[in-house]
Amino acid sequence: MPPLMRKHLTKAFPYVPGRPIEEVQREFGLRDVVKLASNENPLGPSPKALKAIRKHARNSHRYPDGDATELRRALAQKHGVRPEQIIVGAGTDDLNTFIMTAYAGPGRSLVTSLGSFIRYEQTAIVSGAGVKNVPFKNWRHDIDALLAAIGPKTGALCVANPDNPVGCMITKPEADRLVRGAPNRVFVLLDEAYCEYCAANPSYPDSLSYVKKRDNVMVTRTFSKAYGLAGLRIGYGISSAQVIETLNRTRPPFNAARLSQEAALAALEDDEHVEKVLSLNEEGKAYFEAEYERLGLECIKSYANFISVDTRRDAEAVFQALLRRGVIVRPLGGCRMPTWLRISIGLPRENRKCVRALEAALREVPEKQV
Numbered sequence: 001m002p003p004l005m006r007k008h009l010t011k012a013f014p015y016v017p018g019r020p021i022e023e024v025q026r027e028f029g030l031r032d033v034v035k036l037a038s039n040e041n042p043l044g045p046s047p048k049a050l051k052a053i054r055k056h057a058r059n060s061h062r063y064p065d066g067d068a069t070e071l072r073r074a075l076a077q078k079h080g081v082r083p084e085q086i087i088v089g090a091g092t093d094d095l096n097t098f099i100m101t102a103y104a105g106p107g108r109s110l111v112t113s114l115g116s117f118i119r120y121e122q123t124a125i126v127s128g129a130g131v132k133n134v135p136f137k138n139w140r141h142d143i144d145a146l147l148a149a150i151g152p153k154t155g156a157l158c159v160a161n162p163d164n165p166v167g168c169m170i171t172k173p174e175a176d177r178l179v180r181g182a183p184n185r186v187f188v189l190l191d192e193a194y195c196e197y198c199a200a201n202p203s204y205p206d207s208l209s210y211v212k213k214r215d216n217v218m219v220t221r222t223f224s225k226a227y228g229l230a231g232l233r234i235g236y237g238i239s240s241a242q243v244i245e246t247l248n249r250t251r252p253p254f255n256a257a258r259l260s261q262e263a264a265l266a267a268l269e270d271d272e273h274v275e276k277v278l279s280l281n282e283e284g285k286a287y288f289e290a291e292y293e294r295l296g297l298e299c300i301k302s303y304a305n306f307i308s309v310d311t312r313r314d315a316e317a318v319f320q321a322l323l324r325r326g327v328i329v330r331p332l333g334g335c336r337m338p339t340w341l342r343i344s345i346g347l348p349r350e351n352r353k354c355v356r357a358l359e360a361a362l363r364e365v366p367e368k369q370v
């Protein structure tokens, strides 16, 4: 007999990550496999980050600085806040666990958008909390419905801006309304994992202004996307010193690895690399948009480094047909979008290979009658 699992975990479910390149190479006997499944940075890390990793590798026998002092100092300077307002995580996903432990849990609930980033829901369920899912409206966060879903038991409200997997953006007036409408007792997360990709958009909110005005708002940012350090697992949150103090009560002592902290510090110094990443992404986005239009496929306007597209077919079958052709993408059945794929924007060569494979897969998989 296995030991008795806590009952609330019957509602929990493991995260299904994108298939690793090596596994697909082995399974299908393919040499050239491209992965456009996890919104990773196709250009890789900044050369400055790579240099820092090599330099600090020899100190790997030492525990990291548990308080990430240098990195928090650099981030505080960059964002015009105090170091006490910053917490560093093993990826921002690490922070979701702290957030739910501190502000959700048994007897409380999370409010989020249905079909949005699944990790808010997963970490809330594991903490023992309930979840109120609010449907998107025209593939955008429905601000009024999110606010209306807040009840006496709501502990946290989480939105991603831009969203993943939908790719939509919450505008400044909408973000103003959301932050103003949420009661002070509710923790509000603005997850800005993809903010670099739309920072130049005049409608994108200056979310740090909310942190400066309110004690209950946290903005999270990551080194996994525009900075190309997903494999090192490092990200951070900015909030009031009170929220950071609370989250630190739940944080394990050495959660952010030494080489990750060093690489992040170096990556912050390389704006040029980020610029390259952003212009490559714009070019790739325009290419995919034009190709989807040519193929007569509906896609959702994306403000990030991926596009979600309606194949009008069983997306799982299209996903399999693409795998056989050496292209890994993300079917969105788990987000209640059974005919949709999310495809990350890669290098030009990878994008072209993906479109060629998609054309063949669309011929192979019959269209669904709806």
Ligand SMILES: *Cc1c(COP(=O)(O)O)cnc(C)c1O
Pocket: 039, 090, 091, 092, 093, 094, 117, 160, 163, 164, 191, 193, 221, 222, 223, 224, 225, 230, 233, 234, 235
């Ligand atoms: C990729 C992503 C993150 C970043 O996760 P890390 O743990 O920092 O790698 C956070 N939120 C969303 C919505 C994402 O898509």
